[in-house]
Amino acid sequence: MYQNVLVPLDRSVESEGVLDVIPVLVNADGQATLLTVIPPGRTRSLGELVVLGTQQEEEDRARAMVYLNRIANRLRESSIQANTAVVVHDSVASAIVSYANRNSVDLISMFTHDRRGLAKLVKGSVAREVERRAVMPVRVFRPGDLAAEPQTGATLGSAEFEYSHVDVFARLSREQIATVVALGSSVSVSEGETLGAGGEAGQNLFIIQSGEAQLTAQSEIGQIAVRLAGPGESFPQAVLLGEGTLITAGSALSDMTLLQIPRARLLDLCTRDAAIGRGIYAATAQLFANRYSRTLTQLGMSATRELQRDSEEG
Numbered sequence: 001m002y003q004n005v006l007v008p009l010d011r012s013v014e015s016e017g018v019l020d021v022i023p024v025l026v027n028a029d030g031q032a033t034l035l036t037v038i039p040p041g042r043t044r045s046l047g048e049l050v051v052l053g054t055q056q057e058e059e060d061r062a063r064a065m066v067y068l069n070r071i072a073n074r075l076r077e078s079s080i081q082a083n084t085a086v087v088v089h090d091s092v093a094s095a096i097v098s099y100a101n102r103n104s105v106d107l108i109s110m111f112t113h114d115r116r117g118l119a120k121l122v123k124g125s126v127a128r129e130v131e132r133r134a135v136m137p138v139r140v141f142r143p144g145d146l147a148a149e150p151q152t153g154a155t156l157g158s159a160e161f162e163y164s165h166v167d168v169f170a171r172l173s174r175e176q177i178a179t180v181v182a183l184g185s186s187v188s189v190s191e192g193e194t195l196g197a198g199g200e201a202g203q204n205l206f207i208i209q210s211g212e213a214q215l216t217a218q219s220e221i222g223q224i225a226v227r228l229a230g231p232g233e234s235f236p237q238a239v240l241l242g243e244g245t246l247i248t249a250g251s252a253l254s255d256m257t258l259l260q261i262p263r264a265r266l267l268d269l270c271t272r273d274a275a276i277g278r279g280i281y282a283a284t285a286q287l288f289a290n291r292y293s294r295t296l297t298q299l300g301m302s303a304t305r306e307l308q309r310d311s312e313e314g
Helices: 013-024 053-076 092-102 117-123 126-133 174-181 263-272 274-313
Strands: 002-008 026-038 044-046 049-051 081-088 107-111 138-141 185-189 204-210 213-219 222-229 249-252 256-262
Touching (some): 013 026, 013 107, 026 053, 174 256, 174 274, 263 274
Parallel strands (some): 002 107, 026 081, 049 222, 107 138
Antiparallel strands (some): 185 256, 213 249
């Protein structure tokens, strides 16, 4: 068994399968670190939509941390010390090896997708590159390998969606969360489907169980990407305010599964149960505060870069 195990995850169901063998790889006083690598953000234009690089990177990082923390909590429930890390790098393999070297990792445990033919030639293998460059042992699991590995207890990688990790439920007890969830129904949407448009009255609060949504807002230069929303996140929070007029438009970036909670039912519950209402609105206020702070930071970084560029050109 090992003291410090690094587990790279690419947000695929297959990569999460490695979690099932972590309990038999980590010492009783050891730890597992869940790592996701995201690419550097680059400003780009998609028609009238402008996506700022710093904004994209920040949103990617925040979404990755939400994902990793949800997975880490599954390990912690099995009494395994679990840490999380997000690294920004152009090369996934280089980022994994570099992180392992800097943090005294003594085992890298990861999944490799069993690509064949042209796909294998085009994509290459991150796992194979990590094996070649790492100085510590690397255990690579391929499709079919995990069924033969010894496992302990419940399957960690296939746990049901955990509503306690939803952003607007952060201040609620499990019993209160169950009451709110009972108001909604599970829905599936296809990639490209619209989930509310700016300026319209919002009818539902959506909680993402799987997939991603792009939220955008209209500006003088066209549609601006506001943020990406992923599993564990809710949107649009505007349905909790005033008349519920939406500020952003939402569209599915992939096929999605969501819990759809009708606005009228949710507001009625918040009125009848003051404790639930206070919890939801306190969590929502914290979300707004955090996003406002990140926006100011991004604007400050952009202004600093512009000043430096002007100084260099001058």
